[in-house]
Amino acid sequence: MYAIDELPDEGLLGWQERALCAQTDPEAFFPEKGGxxxxxxxxxxxxxVRAECLEYALANDxxxxxxxxxxxxxxxxxxxxAV
Structure with a gap:
């Protein structure tokens, strides 16, 4: 067990491992035009991790x-x- 301040660093994109979309059909997230x-x-x-996901998308265009x-x-x- 880790103390809260001793948790291993999950890295900048560690949130992606906890994202629900990682457990579902990726095609749903990239629909055809008009889909x-x-x-x-x-x-x-x-x-x-919705907020982290949106923040990533905005920061990375x-x-x-x-x-x-x-x-x-x-x-x-x-x-x-926002501008």
């Missing part, structure tokens, strides 16, 4: 797929509002 994003967004809603529960278009809007 439904509903299934992916439903998974994101219940995910504990991810242009495809559902990240942190948002589509590429929704992330662009969010970035414009």
């Amino acid at each position: 439904s994003t509903r299934e992916a967004k439903r998974v994101c809603t219940a995910c504990d 991810e242009r495809f797929g559902i990240w942190g529960g948002l589509s590429e278009r929704e992330r662009r809007k969010l970035k414009r509002r």
